[in-house]
Amino acid sequence: MPAPSLQQHDAPTGGHPEHPAGSDPVGAALATTFDAPLTRPGRPAPSEPGDLVQLLTPEGERTPSAEYDPYLGDVTAEDVRALYRDLVLVRRLDTEATALQRQGELGLWASLLGQEAAQVGSGRALRPGDMAFPTYREHGVALTRGVDPITLLGLFRGVSNGGWDPEALRFGLYTIVIGSQTLHATGYAMGMQRDGSDDAVIAYFGDGASSQGDVNEAFVWAAVFNAPVVFFCQNNQWAISEPLERQTRVPLYQRAAGFGFPGVRVDGNDVLAVLAVTRKALEDASTGQGPTLIEAFTYRMGAHTTSDDPSRYRVAADVEEWRLKDPLERVKSHLVRHGGLSAEEMTHFLGSVDADADALAARVREGCLTMSDPDPDIMFDAVYAEPDPELQAQRAELAAYRASFADGGEA
Numbered sequence: 001m002p003a004p005s006l007q008q009h010d011a012p013t014g015g016h017p018e019h020p021a022g023s024d025p026v027g028a029a030l031a032t033t034f035d036a037p038l039t040r041p042g043r044p045a046p047s048e049p050g051d052l053v054q055l056l057t058p059e060g061e062r063t064p065s066a067e068y069d070p071y072l073g074d075v076t077a078e079d080v081r082a083l084y085r086d087l088v089l090v091r092r093l094d095t096e097a098t099a100l101q102r103q104g105e106l107g108l109w110a111s112l113l114g115q116e117a118a119q120v121g122s123g124r125a126l127r128p129g130d131m132a133f134p135t136y137r138e139h140g141v142a143l144t145r146g147v148d149p150i151t152l153l154g155l156f157r158g159v160s161n162g163g164w165d166p167e168a169l170r171f172g173l174y175t176i177v178i179g180s181q182t183l184h185a186t187g188y189a190m191g192m193q194r195d196g197s198d199d200a201v202i203a204y205f206g207d208g209a210s211s212q213g214d215v216n217e218a219f220v221w222a223a224v225f226n227a228p229v230v231f232f233c234q235n236n237q238w239a240i241s242e243p244l245e246r247q248t249r250v251p252l253y254q255r256a257a258g259f260g261f262p263g264v265r266v267d268g269n270d271v272l273a274v275l276a277v278t279r280k281a282l283e284d285a286s287t288g289q290g291p292t293l294i295e296a297f298t299y300r301m302g303a304h305t306t307s308d309d310p311s312r313y314r315v316a317a318d319v320e321e322w323r324l325k326d327p328l329e330r331v332k333s334h335l336v337r338h339g340g341l342s343a344e345e346m347t348h349f350l351g352s353v354d355a356d357a358d359a360l361a362a363r364v365r366e367g368c369l370t371m372s373d374p375d376p377d378i379m380f381d382a383v384y385a386e387p388d389p390e391l392q393a394q395r396a397e398l399a400a401y402r403a404s405f406a407d408g409g410e411a
C-alpha cells in the first residue's frame, strides 16, 4: 500500500493535519475507520473547477457568455443592487440567528454562510407560480419567497414544525430527512405536468444528499417522465464531516448524463451566473424539455450546524481560500466599479443596505424573544384528516392531565 499522502483531504488516513493521529482520539478513530484513498490516482478530483459557468469574477468583473447572457437581458443596475441587498440581508439574518442560538434562544441553527449567492440567485430566478422544495439550510431562498424570517426561526426554536403556507408562498416546509424532498418535488412536478401547468419545480439538496437513494430515484422518475423539475444541488463540499470526495468520483453535474438529462456546474458564489443558469433550467422545464441538474459549486464557510465543530475535520487554509471568493464582495466590487453610481450615491446605497440589515436583525431578535410557546394540544390537530377515536382519547387524557396542575399545565 502506498504511504499515506499528506494532502489535506487524506486526513482520515493519518489523522487531521491540525490534530495528528495519536494526539487526537477522533483523528485516530477516523484513521482506523476509513483507509480508502479520497481521490483516485490519475483521475481529476470531483472538485476540479472544470466547466464552470461564471459571469462575475471574484474581482467583480463581468465575463460575457453567449449562452447565458440572454437570460440576464432584463437585469438592470438597479436589479443588481437589489440582489446585493438580498445577499446582505440574508447574511445578517444568518449572523443574528447564530448569535441567538449561542445565547440559548434557538435550539439549533444551520448557517448558510458562503451559500448566499446560490440561494438568492436561484430564488430570484423563480417565477411566481414555480414551487420550491428546500432542505433545512435554504434561508436565502425562503427570504426571496416571502417567508417571514421570524417564522423561520420558530422551527429552530422548537415552537413550530414550519409555520408558513407552502401552497401560498410556493415554498415547501424545511426537510431534515436528507434527499426526500427531491422525490416530493418530482411527484409534484409530474402532477403539475398532468394539470397542464406552465410552472416548474425546483428541488434543493446537498452534495451529501446526492448519495441518497431517494435522489437517484427522483432523477430516474424525472428523466423518464420528462418532469418539469430543476434539481439544484448546492455542492458546499461537505456533508457534516464527510468531504465531497466521499460522495463521488466525478463532478456531480456529470451524473445527470447517466440519467438522460443535462447537468451544468455554475459558480455558486456568483449570483448573476446562478440567476441565469436557473432561469434557463426553469424555462426548459416549463417548455417540455424536462429536468436539469444544476450543481452550484460553493463552500460551506461555517459549521454544519451550531452543534458542529469543523476545526475537528478540515483545515483553516481551505476556508481562507474560499473567503477570497466571497459572494457578497464580488457584487459589491462590481457595483463600485460598474454600478453607474457616483461615489456619493454608492456610499448612500451601501449605508441604506446596512441600515436595512440592522433593522432586520433587530426585528428578528425581538420576534424571537417574544415568540409564544405553542399550546401542546395542537399536536393532535394535523395527524389525521378525519377524527380518530384513539387520538381523541389521547387528547382528552392530556387535557385532564394538564388540568390536574394548579396552573392548568401552562408552565
Ligand SMILES: Cc1ncc(C[n+]2csc(CCOP(=O)(O)OP(=O)(O)O)c2C)c(N)n1
Residues within 6 Å of the ligand: 137, 176, 177, 178, 205, 206, 207, 208, 209, 210, 236, 238, 239, 240, 300, 304
Ligand atoms: C436520511 C438521513 N440520513 C442522515 C441524516 C443526518 N444528516 C443530517 S445533515 C447530513 C449531511 C447532509 O449533507 P449535504 O447533503 O451535503 O447538505 P449540507 O448539510 O451540506 O447542506 C446528514 C447525513 C438525515 N438528516 N437524514
Ligand SMILES: [Mg+2]
Residues within 6 Å of the ligand: 206, 207, 208, 234, 235, 236, 237, 238, 239, 240
Ligand atoms: Mg453539503
